[in-house]
Amino acid sequence: xxxxxxxxxxxxxxxxxxxxxxxxxxxxxxxxxxxxxxxxxxxxxxxxxxxxxxxxxxxxxxxxxxxxxxxxxxxxxxxxxxxxxxxxxxxxxxxxxxxxxxxxxxxxxxxxxxxxxxxxxxxxxxxxxxxxxxxxxxxxxxxxxxxxxxxxxxxxxxxxxxxxxxxxxxxxxxxxxxxx
Amino acid sequence: xxxxxxxxxxxxxxxxxxxxxxxxxxxxxxxxxxxxxxxxxxxxxxxxxxxxxxxxxxxxxxxxxxxxxxxxxxxxxxxxxxxxxxxxxxxxxxxxxxxxxxxxxxxxxxxxxxxxxxxxxxxxxxxxxxxxxxxxxxxxxxxxxxxxxxxxxxxxxxxxxxxxxxxxxxxxxxxxxxxxxxxxxxxxxxxxxxxxxxxxxxxxxxxxxxxxxxxxxxxxxxxxxxxxxxxxxxxxxxxxxxxxxxxxxxxxxxxxxxxxxxxxxxxxxxxxxxxxxxxxxxxxxxxxxxxxxxxxxxxxxxxxxxxxxxxxxxxxxxxxxxxxxxxxxxxxxxxxxxxxxxxxxxxxxxxxxxxxxxxxxxxxxxxxxxxxxxxxxxxxxxxxxxxxxxxxxxxxxxxxxxxxxxxxxxxxxxxxxxxxxxxxxxxxx
Ligand SMILES: Cc1cc2nc3c(=O)[nH]c(=O)nc-3n(C[C@H](O)[C@H](O)[C@H](O)COP(=O)(O)O)c2cc1C
Ligand code: SF4
Ligand code: FES
Numbered sequence: 152x153x154x155x156x157x158x159x160x161x162x163x164x165x166x167x168x169x170x171x172x173x174x175x176x177x178x179x180x181x182x183x184x185x186x187x188x189x190x191x192x193x194x195x196x197x198x199x200x201x202x203x204x205x206x207x208x209x210x211x212x213x214x215x216x217x218x219x220x221x222x223x224x225x226x227x228x229x230x231x232x233x234x235x236x237x238x239x240x241x242x243x244x245x246x247x248x249x250x251x252x253x254x255x256x257x258x259x260x261x262x263x264x265x266x267x268x269x270x271x272x273x274x275x276x277x278x279x280x281x282x283x284x285x286x287x288x289x290x291x292x293x294x295x296x297x298x299x300x301x302x303x304x305x306x307x308x309x310x311x312x313x314x315x316x317x318x319x320x321x322x323x324x325x326x327x328x329x330x331x
Numbered sequence: 332x333x334x335x336x337x338x339x340x341x342x343x344x345x346x347x348x349x350x351x352x353x354x355x356x357x358x359x360x361x362x363x364x365x366x367x368x369x370x371x372x373x374x375x376x377x378x379x380x381x382x383x384x385x386x387x388x389x390x391x392x393x394x395x396x397x398x399x400x401x402x403x404x405x406x407x408x409x410x411x412x413x414x415x416x417x418x419x420x421x422x423x424x425x426x427x428x429x430x431x432x433x434x435x436x437x438x439x440x441x442x443x444x445x446x447x448x449x450x451x452x453x454x455x456x457x458x459x460x461x462x463x464x465x466x467x468x469x470x471x472x473x474x475x476x477x478x479x480x481x482x483x484x485x486x487x488x489x490x491x492x493x494x495x496x497x498x499x500x501x502x503x504x505x506x507x508x509x510x511x512x513x514x515x516x517x518x519x520x521x522x523x524x525x526x527x528x529x530x531x532x533x534x535x536x537x538x539x540x541x542x543x544x545x546x547x548x549x550x551x552x553x554x555x556x557x558x559x560x561x562x563x564x565x566x567x568x569x570x571x572x573x574x575x576x577x578x579x580x581x582x583x584x585x586x587x588x589x590x591x592x593x594x595x596x597x598x599x600x601x602x603x604x605x606x607x608x609x610x611x612x613x614x615x616x617x618x619x620x621x622x623x624x625x626x627x628x629x630x631x632x633x634x635x636x637x638x639x640x641x642x643x644x645x646x647x648x649x650x651x652x653x654x655x656x657x658x659x660x661x662x663x664x665x666x667x668x669x670x671x672x673x674x675x676x677x678x679x680x681x682x683x684x685x686x687x688x689x690x691x692x693x694x695x696x697x698x699x700x701x702x703x704x705x706x707x708x709x710x711x712x713x714x715x716x717x718x719x720x721x722x723x724x725x726x727x728x729x730x731x732x733x734x735x736x737x738x739x740x741x742x743x744x745x746x747x748x749x750x751x752x753x754x755x756x757x758x759x760x
Contacts, residue, residue: 175492180532182514186497190456211514224516224675226498227456244617244665245419245575245651281500281669282418282616283457286651287574287581293457300459 158202161210165191169210181211185221189228194297198232226280227295234269234276236318237295238262238311242279245286254290255279257308262315274319294318336569337545338585340429351471354432360477362551363436366443368483375444379547382555383567388412388503388540389615389646391566391635394547398444400527401535407447408531410512411438413454413541414496414503417616418669419649422571423541425583427454427461430545431468435491437544439478440551442489445537449490452541453508456497466493500673504721505538507675518677519721540647542571562588566634570648576613577604577654586633593629596652607654611738614638615646617666618726620733621659642733659738660745663730664692670727681724684715688731695745705742709735 161169168191176183185207192203204218211218222228240255255266259277262270269276285291288304294314303314335341339348346353354360366375380395401407411434415423426434442450454462469491472478480488496502499517506520509531530536546568550558559567566588572595575581579601586595592612596602603609609624614633620643622628631637638645653662671689676682691708694700712728719725735742 175494177532180513183494183512185514186495186511190495190497213514220516221514224499225456225496228497243418243669244613244662247665248576248651248653248657249581280498281672282416282420284415284421284424284455286419286421286576287583299463300457302457302460 158206160195160203161188161192161206165194173210182213182217184211185213185218186225189218189221193228196232196297197229197235197237197295199228199230227300235274235296237276237278238292238315239278239280239283239295240292241281241283241285241289243282243286245282246289246291249289251290254306254308258292258311261308261312270319272319275315335585336549337426337433337542337571338430338583339433341585348433349429349431349468351432351468351475358552359432359548360436362548363439363443363477364483366440366551367485367487372444372446375440375551378555379444379550382546382550382558383562383565384543384546384550384558385566385635386540387542387546387570387647389417389618391645394539394543397527397539398441398537400525401445401537402528404535405446406449406534407445408534408536409438409442409445409447409450410505410508410531410536410538411450411452411541411544412503412505412508412538413452413458414500414508415458415541416455416500416503417618417647417649418666419575419613419616419651420573420647421575422573422583422647424458424461425571426541426545427458427465431465433548434541434545435465435468435472437547438491439489440547441537441539441544443487445535447537448488449492451492451494451512451531453494453496453502453512455502456495459495462493462495469493499675500669501675501721501723504723507721508538509536516675518675519723521720542647563632563634563636565636566645570633572633572648572650574600574650574652576652577607577609577657578602578652579604589632589634591630591632592650595633595650596629603652603654605654607656609652610655610657611653611659611662613651613653613662613730614648615644616649616651617669618722618729619644619646620729621653621662621737622733623737658696658744659734659741660692660695661741663734664689664696666730667692667727670723674723674727678718678720678724680715680718681720681727684711684724685727687711688715688727692731695742698745698747700746702743702746705735705746708742 172184172187188207199222205215208215208218242251266279285304290306291304294301348354376398384394385391413423494512501507502511502517504519507517511517526536561568570588572584584599612622622643631641635645667689671685674681674685691704712731715724716728
């Protein structure tokens with residue numbers, strides 16, 4: 152991709168952040184900045200588009216394929232679009248021993264989706280994830296969106312409801328059978 | 332223990348030690364100042380060696396010895412491993428959230444001992460908010476002149492940077508972690524060479540776990556003899572035991588190494604939830620064999636040397652408790668789902684083996700298996716163990732081998748007409 156067609160979003164909108172990120176690594180090891188730059192790009196949305204990846208490739212003097220392979224390998228980057236908010240419920244063994252699978256089912260029911268699916272309005276994707284280092288505070292989930300990642304621990308269904316309403320600015324099903 | 336040494340924020344009467352002024356008022360950074368202004372790097376290494384401190388990231392390798400292996404080339408790097416992704420582990424997070432300066436001071440002392448002028452703290456990507464807080468703590472240290480150029484007017488300069496992972500357990504393995512900082516896929520390197528010789532950017536590098544480093548300021552300020560007096564001869568010092576699963580009160584427990592499972596589970600954590608019977612213990616998260624809840628096991632001290640004698644590992648002391656209601660074949664399935672997901676794909680036995688073991692365990696758990704599938708499960712595990720580039724492959728087989736050996740009925744009960752079905756207590760569940 153030639154430089155004049157490439158996106159300039161990071162370099163124009165986040166020039167201070169880009170500079171700060173590059174400073175963390177030796178001048179001849181710029182490639183190290185690929186992961187923090189991908190996180191930075193997520194402020195604009197949780198999808199590493201071709202134009203995002205090509206801008207990062209340009210900044211770092213690496214190929215777009217190298218950037219794409221990083222997106223493919225690490226689970227917190229996304230090649231495809233999903234919900235604006237990703238609700239990632241830990242259902243790994245320690246949490247599952249404290250009811251995480253049931254909890255995940257109830258969250259799905261609340262939002263009318265299955266695990267891995269996105270709500271129709273595009274606000275939420277619900278996923279099950281591996282241990283998040285909060286096993287003593289199950290059930291728990293994290294929310295990933297343009298603002299970063301936030302933990303929610305020792306959750307009940309009504310806690311989740313509050314989080315969903317706040318994030319999605321939506322009214323959701325408050326029928327009693329959906330509650331705990 | 333009357334005094335918390337690592338989880339120091341829990342000591343009653345102390346204020347918020349995550350606040351820099353409070354930490355300083357309690358003697359914080361005196362150990363760092365002492366080493367930088369009065370000691371040679373070699374003297375620091377000798378003290379840490381003499382303390383008997385062993386790595387808390389899982390392998391229990393002697394920390395001072397590791398530091399002494401650095402090749403004689405510069406620049407060098409020091410990396411804190413805050414990837415904390417083993418199922419059942421949540422100690423490094425509590426340290427960094429509530430006692431961050433003791434950890435950072437340990438990292439800084441380690442950097443001085445290694446003569447590294449740049450240190451990285453590699454945090455798992457999910458620690459996103461925490462990492463922002465830590466970055467602000469580092470800025471405070473820069474502002475106070477504890478980090479930066481020529482600290483304490485000496486020739487020593489030090490900078491700390493954070494690097495966030497992005498959701499890959501394998502990046503906790505030290506060489507994969509270094510690849511990840513280099514902006515590459517988090518896949519382990521062939522060893523040797525070890526990081527002490529060719530680490531970050533092929534330069535000599537020390538990688539230590541967060542909890543390991545948090546011990547270091549105390550060893551400097553109170554001395555190696557004091558430190559050695561805690562714990563057992565071969566497992567010195569305090570340790571944070573992460574207790575999860577069916578404990579009545581799950582959480583982090585800081586104790587001297589060498590307390591028994593029984594003391595931890597029943598005296599400190601209130602026993603088993605709903606007063607059920609304990610069935611099995613996973614002492615090292617998903618990565619080491621199950622232990623049956625026998626008296627022999629319960630009376631075993633939590634040390635690097637004693638747990639292998641009963642067939643498992645201390646690891647980073649991520650202790651998962653399973654009560655009598657748990658079907659061990661289901662626990663093995665959950666465990667395998669983790670490894671199948673986390674295999675980095677670099678070697679075939681691990682990539683394919685975890686896939687097949689997960690598949691077979693799924694079949695067993697949905698009551699669609701035959702005896703041949705249970706046998707095949709063991710055979711696949713046999714094809715994986717000892718044939719992989721990094722320990723993850725072996726880890727993945729632990730739950731299979733020990734599960735089938737110790738809790739055979741939990742596997743066979745899913746099979747129609749299993750040979751021993753008649754005397755199987757789980758049969759009619
Ligand atoms: C698959 C795998 C995952 C690991 N995960 C971690 C981890 O999350 N944190 C950690 O400190 N060490 C982890 N380790 C151990 C590291 O490779 C390394 O031994 C450790 O960071 C060294 O520090 P220590 O000597 O202070 O324990 C892992 C090892 C393997 C094989
Ligand atoms: S054993 Fe598994 S995780 Fe380790 S290098 Fe091989 S494929 Fe990757
Ligand atoms: S198992 Fe869910 S946070 Fe550890």
